[in-house]
Amino acid sequence: MATIQALTDQLKKKFANAVTGVENPEATQLFIDIKKDKVREICNEVIAQGGRYLVSVGTDYLAKDGTLGLIHTFAFDKEHYFASLRTATKEMEPIESITPDIPNAGWSEREYMDLLGMKFTNHPKPKKLVTADDWPADIYPLRKEVPFNIKPLAAENVAYQLDECPDGCSIVPFGPYHPTQHEPAHFALFVDGETIKGSDYRGFMIHRGVEKLAQTQISYNEIPFLAERICGICGSVHAASFSQAVEIAAGHKISRRAEYIRTIMLEIERVHSHLLWLGVAGHLIGFDTVFMQAWRVREPIMWLCERLTGSRKTYGMIVIGGVRRDITPELKQDILNVIGTIEKEMVTIKNAIIGDTAIHRRTKDVGYITKEDTIKWSLVGPVARARGVDIDARRDQPYAAYDEMKFDVPVVDNCDVWGTVLVRVLETFEAISIIRQALDKMPNDGPILMPFDDALPAGRHGITAVEAPRGEVTHYVITGEENRPERWRVRAPTYPNLQGVPMMLLNNQLADVPIIIGSIDPCFSCTERMEVVDLRNGGMKVMSQSELEALSRNKG
DSSP: OOOHHHHHHHHHHHSTTTEEEEEEEETTEEEEEEOGGGHHHHHHHHHHTTOEEEEEEEEEEHHHHSEEEEEEEEEETTTTEEEEEEEEEETTOOEEOSTTTSGGGHHHHHHHHHHHOOOEETOSOOOOOSSOTTSOTTOOTTSTTSOTTOOOOOOSSOOOOOOOOOTTOEEEEEOSSOTTOSSOOEEEEEEETTEEEEEEEEOOTTOOOHHHHHHHTOOGGGHHHHHHTTOSSOHHHHHHHHHHHHHHHHTOOOOHHHHHHHHHHHHHHHHHHHHHHHHHHHHHTTOHHHHHHHHHHHHHHHHHHHHHHSSSSOOOOEETTEESSOOOHHHHHHHHHHHHHHHHHHHHHHHHHHTOHHHHHHHTTTTOOOHHHHHHTTOOHHHHHTTTOOOOHHHHSOOTTGGGOOOOOOOOOOOSHHHHHHHHHHHHHHHHHHHHHHHHHSOSOSOSBOOOSSOOOTTOEEEEEEEETTEEEEEEEEEOSTTSEEEEEEEOTHHHHHTTHHHHHTTOBGGGHHHHHHTTOOOOOOOOOEEEEOTTTOOEEEEOHHHHHHHHHHHO
């Protein structure tokens, strides 16, 4: 086991000239400053010591010291801490890519090529990821001097360059709008007949820039309400994760009662999210009875959310320092009644699904990837647990009141879509059990909100992970001046899991694409514009609202 001390000693011993500083402000937080020329070697050593790659964080310090910062973050699940490797580089000087060894770092590095103008040597796929294809090459939106509301003029005849299609294969476009996908994402599928032999992904069609907005326009106490809007389902997850990261960075403790209420809200969110996914999955394989029954069972918990928070979704419940609403004895009984009913109905649904041969045929051996590849690609949540990877942030990196909860982490070794069905169904029962425990053990008194008395000190780092229904959410905060973060980095679970989809698609049939992509429970951003691609010449045009309206009226 690589404890914080053991890892620190190992890195100092092996890379004595490259480790320039160590911070260990809390038992769960380790920050190590390293020289950039040893980044790849030290990251590999952290992996060898048992670290699991989470995400990378790029920062702009050009105005301060002429550098761009880069932080590679890792989780040590069995030892219950996070390790962050911090380095920096001059504007035009490249850093060696860690993607050849840690494939899931590929998107983070591409993101900072787009948003900060960072350069990486030996990156296997240095293509655009976040910015639009016609975005000017010399404007890096995440740099401090770039306004948050900049709107460069659109360019004509600029298109994303797909990966090369294998010999003998045809390209089948899937998306950006598809009848079975709820949000925009585009996969180019390379098929031999009906068999998928490769794919390329182009997403980020409407990058909302919430991190930039939080760093320039709003305050710490406003960000939890923005964070909730990152996801239409996991609102409490993001609000809790951001709030915890700030609380950790500032060393601010909240009341135990508030931690219990956060736990209850997070598990209520898991129950209705898993039921929503189950319904969508049924629809994707043409089994709409599952869709209707799952959503019928889910509806009472949405009404319950409205009684608890005033809203079916986007609750505004979790803020820095605690929560905004209490759970009264009357609401406690209400919660128990609703989850009791859902539990009984879930037993019926579980028995029906497990015994249904049609569902087995549509999900077993579909979207198969090995446990080894799942670990190598740093996949998370039910996607990982369905492939034998036993990780869960609630148990491995305890937060809120999870340290007092007793629950199982369902893990199966099917390695396919069926495994993700099983894991989510079993997790729903565990979530109900956690809600009951939290209601039973929650302290009867104590404040629910403990605001800061003083301004947050600048320059502190805090990282946290919350186990969302889709998988682990990571928030990284560097505190700053003017009552807002210097840097806020969000990594939702779809971010790592989407990078594993090309492997899940490989050698599967075209008809299985919707449920394979749907099995990760993808959460793409919403859209606000439409692009028209001319298939004859690859040209792309962004249509205005008036042009789109005229097009629809003329068709009538």
